Amino acid sequence: MFYQRFTFRLIVKLLFINLLAIVLFFLIRETQLWFTIIGISLVLIIAIISLYYYINQIKEDIRRFTLAVKTKDHTLNFRNKATRGSFPELYESFNEIIDVHKNVQLEQDAIAMLIKTILEQVPVGVVVLKTQISDWEKAQIAFFNLAASNLLGVPSYSYWHRFKQHLPHFAIEIEKIAQGGKRFLELKIHEKIVQLSIEVIPLNLYGVDYKIISFKNIKDEIEQKETEAWNRLVGVISHEILNSITPISSLSDTANQMITHKDHLNEEELADLKSALQTIKKRSEGLLQFVNDYRLIAELPTPNREAVTMSEILNHIKTLMLPMVKSKGIVFDVKNTSSKITLMIDFKLIEQALINLITNSIYALEETEHSCIEVNYHLADNKIHLNVTDNGRGIEPDKIDKLFVPFYTTRKNGSGIGLTITRNIMKMHNGNIEVVSEPYKHTTFSLIFNYQ
Numbered sequence: 437m438f439y440q441r442f443t444f445r446l447i448v449k450l451l452f453i454n455l456l457a458i459v460l461f462f463l464i465r466e467t468q469l470w471f472t473i474i475g476i477s478l479v480l481i482i483a484i485i486s487l488y489y490y491i492n493q494i495k496e497d498i499r500r501f502t503l504a505v506k507t508k509d510h511t512l513n514f515r516n517k518a519t520r521g522s523f524p525e526l527y528e529s530f531n532e533i534i535d536v537h538k539n540v541q542l543e544q545d546a547i548a549m550l551i552k553t554i555l556e557q558v559p560v561g562v563v564v565l566k567t568q569i570s571d572w573e574k575a576q577i578a579f580f581n582l583a584a585s586n587l588l589g590v591p592s593y594s595y596w597h598r599f600k601q602h603l604p605h606f607a608i609e610i611e612k613i614a615q616g617g618k619r620f621l622e623l624k625i626h627e628k629i630v631q632l633s634i635e636v637i638p639l640n641l642y643g644v645d646y647k648i649i650s651f652k653n654i655k656d657e658i659e660q661k662e663t664e665a666w667n668r669l670v671g672v673i674s675h676e677i678l679n680s681i682t683p684i685s686s687l688s689d690t691a692n693q694m695i696t697h698k699d700h701l702n703e704e705e706l707a708d709l710k711s712a713l714q715t716i717k718k719r720s721e722g723l724l725q726f727v728n729d730y731r732l733i734a735e736l737p738t739p740n741r742e743a744v745t746m747s748e749i750l751n752h753i754k755t756l757m758l759p760m761v762k763s764k765g766i767v768f769d770v771k772n773t774s775s776k777i778t779l780m781i782d783f784k785l786i787e788q789a790l791i792n793l794i795t796n797s798i799y800a801l802e803e804t805e806h807s808c809i810e811v812n813y814h815l816a817d818n819k820i821h822l823n824v825t826d827n828g829r830g831i832e833p834d835k836i837d838k839l840f841v842p843f844y845t846t847r848k849n850g851s852g853i854g855l856t857i858t859r860n861i862m863k864m865h866n867g868n869i870e871v872v873s874e875p876y877k878h879t880t881f882s883l884i885f886n887y888q
Contacts, residue, residue, distance in 0.1 A: 449483065453483045510537065510538035556581050559652065561651045562650050576594065577593055618635045629655070636648070738864075742782075746778075747776065757794050768808075770811045777887070779887070833873075855869075869881065869884065
């Protein structure tokens with residue numbers, strides 16, 4: 437074994453040095469052979485120096501090996517010493533470790549190159565920042581793909597402060613969600629409007645903070661969704677108008693035939709004509725109401741915002757809706773009525789939105805045993821979720837996307853505008869409305885407000 441060879445050589449050297457020291461001591465004490473004493477002294481010094489270099493050689497080689505691993509220097513090798521010397525197995529192990537380290541580094545570089553190539557090809561902008569805590573001015577841009585450069589119309593900068601000088605609005609929005617989150621942003625780049633969906637993911641790797649910023653232009657997607665929404669709206673409107681116009685046209689034609697070429701009508705014909713005219717009038721009033729409903733959707737008043745606490749909202753809606761809900765035999769549970777959280781809202785419009793949701797829940801609970809409506813709220817991700825939950829028939833998954841289309845309804849004699857108006861009210865408050873439903877278990881409509 438290599439350590440046995442090293443130990444043997446070390447013992448031999450130490451014995452030789454001790455022997456020379458003993459002989460030198462004897463000569464100095466018992467004789468005056470000065471030339472011999474000087475010669476032995478020189479040999480002793482040389483032996484000690486040789487021992488020092490013998491031990492220090494191993495120490496220096498270990499230091500060189502450690503430094504090569506730290507600095508990822510794969511050019512160092514100990515092949516000559518692996519075939520001779522005191523520690524051939526040790527030097528062979530050094531070579532193997534350096535080779536393994538080299539292969540791992542090559543594999544990591546290959547993976548990094550593969551990821552970089554993939555990120556360069558994706559149509560999503562990706563920017564990776566290497567940051568220090570709360571010090572954006574010193575942040576370095578570690579990666580900036582081609583899609584990011586094309587979407588933003590900027591070169592691939594290496595430093596964040598230079599990028600920020602070029603696109604300050606974009607940079608400020610990124611810094612607002614630096615701890616992670618999503619945001620939608622509209623920018624004007626080269627005289628073109630782009631609508632970006634932005635996401636920031638913070639990451640810490642080996643003690644270094646990174647921010648992964650990804651974004652894409654969703655203008656085309658939004659336009660496609662708008663087109664689909666308009667097509668659905670036109671389809672519903674066309675259906676309603678045709679349903680009204682067809683009987684009106686038919687009855688008008690019948691009435692016209694009854695009076696054409698006639699100077700007078702008998703009682704039976706007069707009764708038929710009166711019935712036809714009454715039906716035309718009723719159907720015309722229905723069509724007029726339909727048009728008025730459409731105008732109501734399109735012409736909501738501008739919100740008159742004021743500071744209102746959640747306690748005021750919840751207590752007021754409880755007082756307002758409790759008689760109607762109880763008359764239907766439904767349990768009405770309004771929670772957190774003492775909350776002091778304050779929102780800047782138009783109280784009347786939000787009240788109307790809640791009335792719409794609770795009224796829908798009442799109809800959904802028809803023929804439901806142990807029916808219950810719960811009004812509550814919770815705070816999550818800097819947003820207030822004001823929830824109306826019932827255990828009624830619920831909504832099938834394939835119908836959820838249609839709920840907010842104007843005039844779409846699953847209720848008999850429903851106008852189909854309540855949820856559309858509610859969503860428009862929330863949009864006017866820079867909020868949103870979401871629905872989660874598990875039929876015959878629970879359905880929750882959430883009015884979502886920004887809260888910071």
